Amino acid sequence: MISAKNVTKYFDDIKAIDDVTAVIKEGSVFGLIGSNGAGKSTFLRMLSGVIKPDRGEITIDGENVFENIKVKERFFYISDEQYFFPNTTPKALKEYYKNIYKNFDSKRFDSLMKGFNLDENRKINTFSKGMKKQVSVICAVSSMTDYIFCDETFDGLDPVVRQAVKSIFAGDMEDRGLTPVIASHNLRELEDICDHIGLLHRGGILLSKDLEDMKLGIHKIQCVFTQSKTREDFSDIEILSFEKRGSLYTITARGKREELTLRIQKEETIFFELLPLSLEEIFISETEVRGYDIKKLIF
Numbered sequence: 001m002i003s004a005k006n007v008t009k010y011f012d013d014i015k016a017i018d019d020v021t022a023v024i025k026e027g028s029v030f031g032l033i034g035s036n037g038a039g040k041s042t043f044l045r046m047l048s049g050v051i052k053p054d055r056g057e058i059t060i061d062g063e064n065v066f067e068n069i070k071v072k073e074r075f076f077y078i079s080d081e082q083y084f085f086p087n088t089t090p091k092a093l094k095e096y097y098k099n100i101y102k103n104f105d106s107k108r109f110d111s112l113m114k115g116f117n118l119d120e121n122r123k124i125n126t127f128s129k130g131m132k133k134q135v136s137v138i139c140a141v142s143s144m145t146d147y148i149f150c151d152e153t154f155d156g157l158d159p160v161v162r163q164a165v166k167s168i169f170a171g172d173m174e175d176r177g178l179t180p181v182i183a184s185h186n187l188r189e190l191e192d193i194c195d196h197i198g199l200l201h202r203g204g205i206l207l208s209k210d211l212e213d214m215k216l217g218i219h220k221i222q223c224v225f226t227q228s229k230t231r232e233d234f235s236d237i238e239i240l241s242f243e244k245r246g247s248l249y250t251i252t253a254r255g256k257r258e259e260l261t262l263r264i265q266k267e268e269t270i271f272f273e274l275l276p277l278s279l280e281e282i283f284i285s286e287t288e289v290r291g292y293d294i295k296k297l298i299f
């Protein structure tokens with residue numbers, strides 16, 4: 001289990017991470033989402049021990065991560081800014097990681113390189129961005145670590161490779177309890193693969209919940225009332241957004257499905273429908289309440 005306790009990180013006067021407390025349980029996929037500059041990469045860099053929190057601590061199974069070689073063997077971190085030495089080849093990388101990760105599976109590495117049609121003797125710096133990401137993913141899964149931290153890794157892969165990597169992750173979760181932690185802006189993709197979502201906003205954690213619970217606790221209602229309504233008419237429930245287009249109202253609110261249904265239907269309605277919310281809609285609603293209004297960015 002990974003635990004972050006009251007973690008804060010500054011870059012000069014920028015507070016990149018603000019008192020974050022979170023738990024990442026083993027055997028599930030943890031999706032890290034958040035607006036640009038929310039602190040996702042900083043958080044992953046701290047999980048990997050690349051940088052040290054100014055306050056608070058990050059532990060894996062109780063052991064501090066920073067400058068702890070023993071713990072570092074337990075995870076592989078794929079940074080979003082990939083750097084390779086000028087003349088490095090995949091073959092040289094394989095040798096390098098074999099020294100770091102004692103369970104490194106060379107056969108798996110070779111077979112994945114073949115499967116992904118990558119030449120292990122070519123200089124990595126001559127590969128495309130996506131091909132470099134493929135090499136990193138192959139190194140990661142061949143290292144046979146308990147955790148893989150992916151910073152926007154999927155975002156640069158083509159659909160076929162993305163699907164292949166998802167199946168490899170799923171297989172490894174099943175076979176050996178791998179825990180992937182994935183920071184991404186591709187919420188549709190995360191929605192398919194994640195069990196748990198951590199939403200960072202302006203350095204702080206807005207919520208950290210199982211995806212299913214998240215979906216159960218927030219709903220979108222579309223309805224037509226017999227009489228005109230305002231947001232204030234529903235001040236007894238927690239409304240996240242309230243929109244009226246013609247006679248159709250779209251209300252996003254926090255609460256249980258049955259309770260919200262009963263409450264809205266207390267008013268006289270001509271039409272009523274409760275719709276499931278996508279992760280993208282949950283993200284927009286949750287960040288909107290904290291002043292990150294997408295409409296202001298678009299219009």
Ligand SMILES: Nc1ncnc2c1ncn2[C@@H]1O[C@H](COP(=O)(O)OP(=O)(O)OP(=O)(O)O)[C@@H](O)[C@H]1O
Binds near residue numbers: 014034041
């Ligand atoms: N090395 C650094 N020096 C100074 N400021 C930094 C540094 N790294 C990150 N920051 C700042 O910390 C904040 C969080 O950045 P971070 O890269 O963690 O966000 P992010 O959620 O990964 O963003 P994005 O989705 O745009 O990749 C930002 O305000 C950023 O400018």
